Amino acid sequence: MxxxxxxxxxxxxxxxxxxxxxxxxxxxxxxxxxxxxKGGPVPEGSIIGAVFNLADQEFxxxxxxxxxxxGEGVSLFVTxxxxxxxxxxxxxxxxxxxxxxxxxxxVDKYGFSWQIIPTALNELISKAEGQKKQDVVNAMxxxxxxxxxxxxxxxxG
Numbered sequence: 552m553x554x555x556x557x558x559x560x561x562x563x564x565x566x567x568x569x570x571x572x573x574x575x576x577x578x579x580x581x582x583x584x585x586x587x588x589k590g591g592p593v594p595e596g597s598i599i600g601a602v603f604n605l606a607d608q609e610f611x612x613x614x615x616x617x618x619x620x621x622g623e624g625v626s627l628f629v630t631x632x633x634x635x636x637x638x639x640x641x642x643x644x645x646x647x648x649x650x651x652x653x654x655x656x657x658v659d660k661y662g663f664s665w666q667i668i669p670t671a672l673n674e675l676i677s678k679a680e681g682q683k684k685q686d687v688v689n690a691m692x693x694x695x696x697x698x699x700x701x702x703x704x705x706x707x708g
Contacts (some may be wrong), residue, residue: 557627558611561661562618565598568661569612575643576606618662626656626664633669634699640667641696651695671699675706683708 561568566584573579582602589595597614604610631637644667645651648660655668675687683706690705691697 553609556609556611558613559661559663560613560615560619561598562616563594563597563614564661565601565612565614569601569603572605572610573603575640578607579603579605582609621658621662621664623652623656623658623664626666628666628668631667631669637667637669637697637699640665653695654691655694655697657695667697669697669699669702671702672697675702679706 559565559568569581569584573581580603582604584601585599587593587595587597587599591597591599593599593614593616597616599613601612602609603612629640631640641651641657644659644665645657646660650658652658652664655666655672657665657667659665672687672691676684679687686705686708687702690702694701
């Protein structure tokens, strides 16, 4: 068992969200779901606790009437090896009410912030120096979804 687990709360949509997230990532599965019975503090059938894995990372979730406020101070960071992988996660997570944000960030339809970041971004920034580094960063700052070929073009000058 991992020492720290991300715990997500939903306003009655936990089951929907868990299934959606599991459909996006390889090596993902629902481990367990426990629901409230009659007479609880929330509607019967609401999720009191769920455990699920996304890409072998454990998460927990529950339904909370009204939900809890979400913010960009905490985000789920997804490292992508290819542009196709960036496109996959970006397109799925911004669909049906998700919102694109600057610099590879987005907010999904459940209100959670994600960063969909290609490994190329960190590689180019790490190996660049001086103006080249600034050119890569400036290119990224103009983007919503990160486009690897545009980062590479900025690096090449």
